[in-house]
Amino acid sequence: MMSVRTASRSAAAGIFAGLLLVSAASAAETAIKFSLDFKFEGPSAPFLLPLDKGYYKAEGLDVTIDSAAGSVEPINRVASGTYDMGFADVNSLMKFRDANPSLPIKAVFMVYNRPPFAVVGRKSRGISAPKDLEGKKLGAPAPDGAYAQWPIFVQANGIDASKVTIENVGFPVREPMLAAGQVDAITGFSFSSFINLKDRGVPVDDIVVLLMADYGVNLYGNAVIVSPKFAAEHPDAVKGFLRAFTKGLKEAVKSPDAAVDSVIKRNDVSKKPTELERLNMAIRDNIVTAEVKANGYGAIDSARFAKAIDQIGLTYKWKAEKPKPEDVFDASYLPAAADRKF
Numbered sequence: 001m002m003s004v005r006t007a008s009r010s011a012a013a014g015i016f017a018g019l020l021l022v023s024a025a026s027a028a029e030t031a032i033k034f035s036l037d038f039k040f041e042g043p044s045a046p047f048l049l050p051l052d053k054g055y056y057k058a059e060g061l062d063v064t065i066d067s068a069a070g071s072v073e074p075i076n077r078v079a080s081g082t083y084d085m086g087f088a089d090v091n092s093l094m095k096f097r098d099a100n101p102s103l104p105i106k107a108v109f110m111v112y113n114r115p116p117f118a119v120v121g122r123k124s125r126g127i128s129a130p131k132d133l134e135g136k137k138l139g140a141p142a143p144d145g146a147y148a149q150w151p152i153f154v155q156a157n158g159i160d161a162s163k164v165t166i167e168n169v170g171f172p173v174r175e176p177m178l179a180a181g182q183v184d185a186i187t188g189f190s191f192s193s194f195i196n197l198k199d200r201g202v203p204v205d206d207i208v209v210l211l212m213a214d215y216g217v218n219l220y221g222n223a224v225i226v227s228p229k230f231a232a233e234h235p236d237a238v239k240g241f242l243r244a245f246t247k248g249l250k251e252a253v254k255s256p257d258a259a260v261d262s263v264i265k266r267n268d269v270s271k272k273p274t275e276l277e278r279l280n281m282a283i284r285d286n287i288v289t290a291e292v293k294a295n296g297y298g299a300i301d302s303a304r305f306a307k308a309i310d311q312i313g314l315t316y317k318w319k320a321e322k323p324k325p326e327d328v329f330d331a332s333y334l335p336a337a338a339d340r341k342f
Contacts, residue, residue, distance in 0.1 A: 029062040030237040032230075035074040035086035037145075037222055039067045040267040042279030043191060046111075047087065048262035050248035059240030069171060071145035071222060072096075079103045084230040085241065087111065089145035090223045091312055094328055098319050104228050108333045109242050109298040111249070112221025112286040117146035117212040119153065120193040121185030122178065124206050130157035130215055139169040139183035146187040149217050151315035156216025175200060191281035195274055211285065219308045220300065221286055223329070231333070238333045242298070246335050249297060253283055288342070296340035300329050 036044050047065055050056050056063040066083075068074055074086030075096050090107050097104060119138070121127025126136065130153065140147040154161045169177055174186050175196040186193060190209050197207050213219075224242065231238050252259035260276045267275075291301060305325040313322055334340065 029057070029060055030234055030240075031062045032056075032064070032085055032237060032241060033083045034063060034065045034241075035068050035077045035083045035088075036065060037068055037071040037074055037087045037089070038189075038192070040263050040270070041192065042256075042260055042263055042275035042277070043282040045256070045259040045263050045275075045279055046249040046252040047245060048248075048266065049252055049259050050244040052262050052265075053248070053251075055244035055247050056241065059237075059244050061237060061240055061244070063241070070141065070143045072143045072148075074225065075105065078105055078225055078227050081227065081229070083227075084234075085224060085226045085238070087222055088225050089115075089148070090220050090225075090328065091115075091308070092145055092148055093223070093225060094309065094312060094323055095148075095316060097323065097328065101320055104327075105225050106228065106231070106330045107223035107225050107328060108231075108238060108330050109224035109245065110220055110300050110329070111223055111298075112282075113289045113292050114213050114286050115145075115149075115217070115219050115221030116189040116191055116282065116286045117149050117153075117187070117217060117219075117221070118190040118193065119146075119185050119187055119210040119212070120178070120190070120197065121208045121210070122181075122202065122206050123208055125181065125184040127185050127208050130159055130210060133185060134160055134163040136184035137165045137167055137182075139167050139174055139177050139186040141171050141174060141187075142168050144171070144187050145222075146189060146212070149212055149219065150187065152217050152219075152311055153212050153215060155314060178202075190285060191278045194281070195278050199274060218304075218311055220305065226333075231330075235333070239335070242333055243335045243339065246297060246340055249287075252279065253288060256280055256283060293342045296337055296342055298334050298340050299331060300325065302326075305329065 071089040072092050074088040075093055077083040078086045126132055175193055177183050178186050179197055179200040179202050190211050194209050198204055226238055256279045260279050263275050264270050264272050302325045
């Protein structure tokens with residue numbers, strides 16, 4: 001018969017062994033710090049859903065996701081090494097790489113096949129078309145991804161930029177200023193500014209969304225980016241992250257009503273109908289396009305991307321040599337084509 005002392009020792013040994021197993025499992029997980037481009041809003045659901053469903057963990061990853069203050073901030077965070085991966089405007093990334101050749105951050109998954117960059121105005125302030133901005137006041141946050149495309153929008157639509165007064169405004173006051181009539185239009189992401197204005201009581205029929213993609217700005221939008229150091233040291237972790245994210249993205253597109261719950265639980269002031277509408281707008285206008293339906297999620301069309309680089313070059317002087325699509329976008333981490341199929 002086993003003595004009490006022996007039984008105690010056996011129990012203790014079992015507990016210790018269990019702790020070692022848990023510790024080993026935790027040590028085996030690769031930590032990834034990921035930066036979103038903005039607050040926890042509807043369009044961030046495809047990133048947050050895999051956290052709640054355990055998809056990242058199933059890939060051996062310990063992922064933390066933080067909000068940000070604009071689509072340029074994730075680039076700076078990844079460049080500084082404080083974050084491993086992020087969700088950022090690929091056009092701003094190209095300019096950053098050009099200005100900082102020693103920091104060759106790359107995009108590895110195109111999420112917004114069509115960018116949400118927009119100029120949002122009010123009919124009651126005389127805005128219905130791009131040329132109407134002449135003689136008006138445009139509120140634009142300096143680090144705004146949409147404002148970064150303003151020179152292209154101006155050129156494509158024959159706007160006399162000297163006749164437009166640009167007011168540098170903060171992100172939090174952008175929509176309130178337009179709602180109060182302090183500016184006539186603003187730059188922003190279509191699904192954010194439109195819904196924020198509607199929530200502030202601006203009548204829907206008074207809101208004009210000039211989606212830049214409909215007015216000659218033929219660019220891609222936000223993509224998943226990765227630190228070159230992290231990618232070199234943990235290529236399998238990058239691939240695992242994208243596999244998990246792709247599952248979340250496909251589920252969010254298929255069942256946005258369920259997916260948006262992952263946003264609501266992380267944002268105390270959010271309202272489900274508002275964030276669901278925001279997510280649906282992003283899916284409709286930016287994520288699911290004819291190109292995505294034909295080629296699947298995540299990839300780029302190299303010829304189209306090359307034309308986008310040329311368009312950026314119309315209003316931005318490259319300090320170094322003009323980049324090629326493969327300099328900016330690395331498709332080698334993408335999940336298998338069958339898994340990315342729409």
